[in-house]
Amino acid sequence: MxxxxxxxxxxxGLTSAFEGMSISLASLFVRPVTVQYPDVxxxxxxxxxxxxxxxxRGMPDNYRGLLDVDLEICISCKLCEKACPIDCILIEDVKIxxxxxxxxxGKSTMKMKSPIQFDIDxxxxxxxxxxxxxxxxxxxxxxxxxxxNRSDRSQLIxxxxxxxxxxxxxxxxxxxxxxxxxxxxxxxxxxxxxAEAKAKEEEEAxxxxxxxxxxxx
Amino acid sequence: xxxxxxxxxxxxxADLGSPLAAFIALLLVSLAILGFMSxxxxxxxxxERRVAGRMQSRIGPNRVGPQGILQFMADGLKCAQKxxxxxxxxxxxxxxxxxxxxxxxxxxxxxxxxxxxxxxxSELNVGLLYLMSVTSxxxxxxxxxxxxxNNKWSLLGGMRSAAQMVSYEIPVALSLLPVILLCGxxxxxxxxxxxxxxxxxxxxxxxxxxxxSFFIFFLAALAEGNRTPFDIPEGESELVAGYCTEYSGxxxxxxxxxxxxxxxxxxxxxxxxxxxxxxxxxxLESDIVSLLVFFAKSFxxxxxxxxxxxxxxxxxxxxxxxxxWKTLIPLSFVMLFGxxxxxxxxxxxxxxxxxxSLVLFAICVLVGVKFVSRVLVNIKEQKYKMMHxxxxx
Ligand code: SF4
Ligand code: SF4
Numbered sequence: 001m002x003x004x005x006x007x008x009x010x011x012x013g014l015t016s017a018f019e020g021m022s023i024s025l026a027s028l029f030v031r032p033v034t035v036q037y038p039d040v041x042x043x044x045x046x047x048x049x050x051x052x053x054x055x056x057r058g059m060p061d062n063y064r065g066l067l068d069v070d071l072e073i074c075i076s077c078k079l080c081e082k083a084c085p086i087d088c089i090l091i092e093d094v095k096i097x098x099x100x101x102x103x104x105x106g107k108s109t110m111k112m113k114s115p116i117q118f119d120i121d122x123x124x125x126x127x128x129x130x131x132x133x134x135x136x137x138x139x140x141x142x143x144x145x146x147x148x149n150r151s152d153r154s155q156l157i158x159x160x161x162x163x164x165x166x167x168x169x170x171x172x173x174x175x176x177x178x179x180x181x182x183x184x185x186x187x188x189x190x191x192x193x194x195a196e197a198k199a200k201e202e203e204e205a206x207x208x209x210x211x212x213x214x215x216x217x
Numbered sequence: 218x219x220x221x222x223x224x225x226x227x228x229x230x231a232d233l234g235s236p237l238a239a240f241i242a243l244l245l246v247s248l249a250i251l252g253f254m255s256x257x258x259x260x261x262x263x264x265e266r267r268v269a270g271r272m273q274s275r276i277g278p279n280r281v282g283p284q285g286i287l288q289f290m291a292d293g294l295k296c297a298q299k300x301x302x303x304x305x306x307x308x309x310x311x312x313x314x315x316x317x318x319x320x321x322x323x324x325x326x327x328x329x330x331x332x333x334x335x336x337x338x339s340e341l342n343v344g345l346l347y348l349m350s351v352t353s354x355x356x357x358x359x360x361x362x363x364x365x366x367n368n369k370w371s372l373l374g375g376m377r378s379a380a381q382m383v384s385y386e387i388p389v390a391l392s393l394l395p396v397i398l399l400c401g402x403x404x405x406x407x408x409x410x411x412x413x414x415x416x417x418x419x420x421x422x423x424x425x426x427x428x429x430s431f432f433i434f435f436l437a438a439l440a441e442g443n444r445t446p447f448d449i450p451e452g453e454s455e456l457v458a459g460y461c462t463e464y465s466g467x468x469x470x471x472x473x474x475x476x477x478x479x480x481x482x483x484x485x486x487x488x489x490x491x492x493x494x495x496x497x498x499x500x501l502e503s504d505i506v507s508l509l510v511f512f513a514k515s516f517x518x519x520x521x522x523x524x525x526x527x528x529x530x531x532x533x534x535x536x537x538x539x540x541x542w543k544t545l546i547p548l549s550f551v552m553l554f555g556x557x558x559x560x561x562x563x564x565x566x567x568x569x570x571x572x573x574s575l576v577l578f579a580i581c582v583l584v585g586v587k588f589v590s591r592v593l594v595n596i597k598e599q600k601y602k603m604m605h606x607x608x609x610x
Binding site: 010017018019020021022023024025026027028029030031032033034036054055 | 268270271272273274275276524525527528529544588591592593595596598599600603604
């Protein structure tokens with residue numbers, strides 16, 4: 001404390017105000033970063049270069065916009081559904097004919113099931129990206145799309161499976177289920193027959209044994 | 218005789234002796250001032266937002282009219298359409314009166330404010346005193362608004378504004394005293410008349426004491442006008458909107474009208490009292506030119522105020538009071554005393570004044586050059602940062 005500090009404080013205040021004022025005045029002579037959004041098409045680099053002279057270009061690759069699902073490579077493992085903290089993904093699936101698919105990460109996997117319903121409720125989604133991380137095939141990804149105001153709340157739900165596909169998949173799924181059931185039944189029957197045969201064999205064997213025992217006695 | 222009133226009296230060709238004609242003339246003058254004040258306040262609100270935008274690397278309002286210049290009209294219209302709410306439990310009379318008082322407090326100052334060298338709405342010989350007294354109406358208005366709203370934020374804001382403005386009126390008045398000593402008058406006409414055209418003839422550079430007085434005046438006037446860094450009565454982050462939290466529609470506009478017009482008042486007083494009014498050197502002076510020069514000076518001061526607002530953070534309440542009572546007031550007493558002694562010395566050694574003024578002027582130029590160089594460095598730095606950090610290249 002004391003007079004020295006008093007003047008020191010005044011000096012510090014004046015010099016920092018001096019520097020601060022020079023910084024804010026300088027920014028008057030630097031172009032604003034603002035993109036005049038609806039006027040300038042922010043999604044294309046070309047349009048940005050033409051109509052906007054700030055430093056930004058296009059949308060960044062890691063932008064977390066609306067979610068998109070590639071149903072071709074989705075194996076319906078439901079990991080994304082489980083990962084979502086606010087339960088805005090809804091998946092229902094059926095079995096399909098097995099096929100080999102190649103995920104976005106280059107790994108190939110056997111696809112055995114396919115969703116017949118894959119809905120994401122964008123009115124709930126907070127674009128956290130937690131569903132994207134666990135996906136084993138990279139089927140679910142964020143797009144650059146950020147314009148999604150709709151006239152009706154129900155339109156905010158993205159339904160990825162089309163009605164036709166669903167019907168087809170359902171029919172095929174039912175067939176597969178029947179086939180499977182049949183196969184299962186056959187298998188079960190076979191098993192049963194085998195089991196019976198085995199039981200018989202065993203019975204005979206035990207009979208033999210007991211006979212052998214009897215002879216021994 | 219009152220110059221503007223006279224002019225208008227001439228225009229309507231009436232004899233100002235008759236009470237009716239005088240009334241009409243007065244009405245016209247006040248309407249003219251009202252028009253000027255609303256345009257200034259509106260224009261300033263636009264300028265402030267644009268400048269603020271650019272200082273934050275945004276654009277600011279640019280949609281209504283060319284470059285958004287009509288934005289203030291749109292805002293005014295919008296507010297005029299809003300419902301005029303008076304909260305339950307509010308003191309209705311005081312609630313309605315408060316914005317009007319605030320407005321009158323600022324509007325009244327325009328009666329004596331100079332508009333150049335020869336233009337005054339009325340030439341009052343105690344102009345400065347009148348100006349300081351009439352602005353204290355604003356305090357009452359704010360306190361009233363805070364009290365009558367029946368809302369804790371409003372009350373806190375009103376109390377803060379009362380404490381702040383009452384305290385800061387003291388340094389404002391004290392810091393004007395050295396100049397009054399120097400010119401020996403309270404009238405704006407004579408205050409301007411006592412200064413010359415060149416910067417070293419201005420009151421601000423008369424002696425180191427007037428120089429520092431100018432800064433004290435400027436800071437204290439900022440605080441009195443509730444501007445950041447001293448805007449604690451309406452600190453948005455603490456008090457919602459302070460004393461005007463409960464106001465809506467046109468009543469709200471009145472408060473902001475008063476606030477922005479007050480900006481111009483601060484600028485004009487600083488220009489008239491310290492910065493040489495509307496004088497121009499080399500015989501270029503004429504009535505119209507002095508008007509323009511005066512406006513230029515006032516608006517430059519206004520620009521500085523805006524610029525300060527978007528640079529400095531808000532003071533804490535106790536820091537504010539400390540600044541006022543422990544720094545500005547003692548300092549302004551020292552300045553008053555120092556100026557009195559300086560005047561005695563100047564009286565004996567007349568050549569000393571021009572030397573001191575020139576030295577002060579040289580210091581100002583040096584600081585200015587240093588400032589400009591800092592600004593240039595910062596421009597370069599910001600451009601570099603913008604190109605290299607935002608785009609990631
Ligand atoms: S982004 Fe987040 S909130 Fe949206 S669906 Fe994926 S996990 Fe759920
Ligand atoms: S995590 Fe990927 S593969 Fe699994 S259900 Fe979701 S989108 Fe399909």
